[in-house]
Amino acid sequence: MAENIVINLQKVDVFQQKHLVLSNVNLDIAKGEFVFLIGQTGSGKSSLLKIIYGDLHIGNGNGAVAGFDLKNLAEKDVPYLRRKLGIVFQDFQLLSDRTIEQNLEFVLKATGWDDKNLINERIKDVLEKVGLRSKIKKMPHEISGGEQQRVVIARALLNNPEIILADEPTGNLDPETSEEIVLLLKQISQSGTAVLMATHDYHIIRTFPSRIIKCEGGVVHEDAQIT
Numbered sequence: 001m002a003e004n005i006v007i008n009l010q011k012v013d014v015f016q017q018k019h020l021v022l023s024n025v026n027l028d029i030a031k032g033e034f035v036f037l038i039g040q041t042g043s044g045k046s047s048l049l050k051i052i053y054g055d056l057h058i059g060n061g062n063g064a065v066a067g068f069d070l071k072n073l074a075e076k077d078v079p080y081l082r083r084k085l086g087i088v089f090q091d092f093q094l095l096s097d098r099t100i101e102q103n104l105e106f107v108l109k110a111t112g113w114d115d116k117n118l119i120n121e122r123i124k125d126v127l128e129k130v131g132l133r134s135k136i137k138k139m140p141h142e143i144s145g146g147e148q149q150r151v152v153i154a155r156a157l158l159n160n161p162e163i164i165l166a167d168e169p170t171g172n173l174d175p176e177t178s179e180e181i182v183l184l185l186k187q188i189s190q191s192g193t194a195v196l197m198a199t200h201d202y203h204i205i206r207t208f209p210s211r212i213i214k215c216e217g218g219v220v221h222e223d224a225q226i227t
């Protein structure tokens with residue numbers, strides 16, 4: 001496998017219980033690539049993401065994500081795989097009873113950071129990256145939906161992930177704010193983190209021309225086009 005490939009699936013069958021959702025998936029995503037994942041409701045987008053973040057086991061086929069072999073992934077390795085991934089999901093909300101800073105600190109401590117100075121520095125760094133340095137002491141309800149999504153992205157960046165998986169990250173946002181969020185994800189990909197973003201938003205796809213993969217009819221199509 002080429003060194004710059006961070007997601008590699010070979011002949012993977014994706015099952016939900018006994019139901020075959022996607023068959024014979026072959027997918028390579030390189031460092032720094034930005035890829036849209038499209039497909040109708042129920043076509044298998046979330047299931048594919050679950051395979052990538054180790055929430056669904058690979059049945060047939062082989063897979064490697066950020067250096068982890070999915071086929072032989074032990075339960076105890078899943079948290080380590082997740083540290084290489086930044087996850088930006090619509091239902092992956094901020095803790096409402098803590099400030100932005102405390103939300104980020106919580107994740108760092110949970111992933112093994114214990115040096116107060118390094119923690120403070122890292123929090124400032126990621127907030128700077130998403131343009132929210134000045135909101136560090138705010139509570140989630142004191143910032144807008146778009147800003148909350150930026151904090152979720154900042155949180156995903158904390159452990160310097162190789163890959164960001166984003167499932168409908170703009171689902172609850174107005175068109176202008178959605179564009180800002182995708183622009184931010186694009187910039188993040190340009191600095192070397194691969195981004196795989198599931199979306200139904202064709203306006204966004206047209207605005208940010210990128211590689212598109214599509215779940216349809218039980219398979220994944222490469223180089224999909226939208227009409």
Ligand SMILES: Nc1ncnc2c1ncn2[C@@H]1O[C@H](COP(=O)(O)OP(=O)(O)OP(=O)(O)O)[C@@H](O)[C@H]1O
Pocket residue numbers: 016017019021039040041042043044045046047048215
């Ligand atoms: N936990 C589960 N148990 C059994 N079947 C499931 C489970 N989750 C999803 N499925 C089924 O797997 C198929 C693919 O679902 P999936 O959630 O991957 O689709 P999706 O493309 O992400 O849809 P959406 O755009 O609505 O999120 C569907 O037929 C769904 O009913």
